[in-house]
Amino acid sequence: MVSHPRSPAALGAVAFLLALPGGGVAVASPVTDALPAIRAVDHEGKGNAAAAKAWSVIAAADASALPDILAGMDGANPLAANWLRAAVDAVVTKAGGSAKLPLDSLVRFLADSKHDPRARRLAFDLVRGADAARADKLLDGMVEDPSVELRRDAVAKVIARADALKTGEKKEEALAAYQKAFSASRNVEQIQALATTIRELGGTVDLTGHFGFLRRWRIVGPFDNTEGKGFATVYPPEETLDLSAALDGKEGKVLWQPVETGDEYGVVNVNLSYPPPAPPADAKPADSDSQEGLKGVIAYAVTEFVSAEDRPAEIRLGSKNAWKIWLNGSPVFEREEYHRGMEIDQYRMPVTLRKGPNTILIKVCQDEQRRPWTTEWEFQLRVCDEVGTAIHPLGGPDSAAK
């Protein structure tokens, strides 16, 4: 994640204590008494001193307190969750290992998908450490689990069954099983491996639609980014989005133009829109380190995402260029880093979509380095929920023909 709302100081400390599995009310104990101090920690070390005292109480607890400690992670900020995560280790170590853990309570905790996904995954790991067969059986009901890691392991079981079918030369059944696994998976490596296998078996997959990559944009540029100064420069698209206007670019007037990437991972290669001018016929061969492509430039890309409802979502971006993103005119995040790498879901940005049209604007900056690894001027962007399930605009996936 790249942005985190600052949590309210009180953080509903009393409310969460009531939220036990089955709606029961927690019995006050040293652990439940200590949890509010842990949950009050916040940015820049706020609450650390009180949390340290509370931690020593929780870490000294009996293993029977583990479900309460795990429940303490529900709605907690990531720092508070980490205090509790470390406490779980201390409790388990003190208990002498996983064999002495309250497995039935942990399984009940795990079964309640309203609990924090990471806490549930931790409960699963504790159960698995004590009784691997029991844990493995639990996975059968988790292919659609809100915990990405639990879902990943559940999908891995489906893949193992599909592999067995494939080995037994039951191609059609294997393909169906792989398709089921593909549909359920939210793990990038798993999805990519499944896509390869399904295609080898003659099946089809829609990677663009599965991830929810946006393929259709309007793009304008290039604007000046000499010495990287354009990153902070406010060019017209940041002030007014008039897609019919001719704008003052780096070398003259520039116009918005439609772009539709054919890359199934939604990579928009900006270089294709702005190829460098052809060198003069008598030019010397380029330096072996130099690469083609405009340098010291900026482009803007915009798309409209029509949401069926007001809802929380994540914009997930990959880019090895510096960038800024706005949603409906409001800045979401920015990053000034060039050519350090790019991957799917490199940046996760929680946002709120509004019902109807939403405008996503991205500024993509290219620096002036001229090395082989500095050629790329590109991005890939998708809209999904916090689990990674694609949220499609009204009208269907952006992979569909329109």
Add this chain to the structure above:
Amino acid sequence: MPRLPAILIATALLTAALPARSDDWLEFRGPGGASRVKQGSLPVELSAADVRWSADLPGRGLSGVLVVGDRAFVTTSDGPTQDRLHLVCLSTSTGKILWDRQVWATGRTMCHSKTSVAAPTPCSDGKHVYAIFSSNDLVCFDLDGNLQWLRGITYDYPNVSNSLGMASSLLVTADTVIVPVENDSESYSLGIDAATGVNRWRLDRPKGANWTSPVILAPGLVALQSKTGIEAIRATDGSTAWSYTDGADTVSSSALADGILYVPSNGITALTLDPADPAKQPTQAWRENTLSPATASCVVAGDALYTINGAGVLTAGDRATGKRRWQLRIEGPYSGTPVTDGKHLWAVNEAGLVRVVELGEKEGKVVATLDLGDEILCSPAAADGALYVRSNTKLHKIGR
């Protein structure tokens, strides 16, 4: 052997008056980042029998090992997105894991495939262990695994990250943990109260990827290295004591020995600290561009310093002048910085070959080789007569 300059002797006396360090290995490359050990404390003849134990680790990493008394500490990461961050404590006598504490990454875990989320080496004040990860999650545990405090530096400052991975190691001095999190975007070094985890100061630093680690120049005074050079910072308030502005490397780090800071700048540049007041502007003793460390940092012992270049060539230089004495090809590449006692040097290449090099006045000679059969990217730790090196799967103890 040429006589050492008076300044070295004077500063050695000054150092001797500082709080004594035990045989522990409390930070990246040991005291002063000089990778020095007591002469004769490490085994020169090596065989497979010298591998006392090899312990399985719960995750990947290339951070260095700390040794505090009879405990070794190492960080790892695991999970599908490497977001499970471990600080692991092992018995130095048996290799048994005494405790393993996890937190989840609150910052980004993306990094180059050769490095790891567990890249920075932790540090210790002898009572606590301070550990940071590439995600910029920072934790403090006591030696028994009791959590004292934690921070999420990227959670606090969301643009603190490097998509190739962060790797700068921590230091603790004057009750302040020095936390360099320098990168292309939101580039800082922080001084954090060692007792509470709260900022004492946060310093804007040059924007640019930086994987170098700081060095303690004197109690409460640290050298921060970046592409612009060296800044000596007072640990308690973050104020600048002095600056060296001729640029410096962003991968290999400086080393301090006997009052001289050897900076990877234009080759190696030696800066002589004022023995009476290291916070005063140092003088440049020499600069030698034939000494060119690559990933591994330079090491210092006796009257020489040693660098390993990108071709795996070990170069010995005269500490008094910087002049090259000899070169020896020791098959690389090397990611980790060797350790030396002045008579021998122990270097571990990425293929896991431990080489013992006899360091002569006119030449160096490989006198022992041990194949660990394991990819080693860390800098070895040395304590109590043993070397500690870790891989993505194991921690090996070699020696006594």
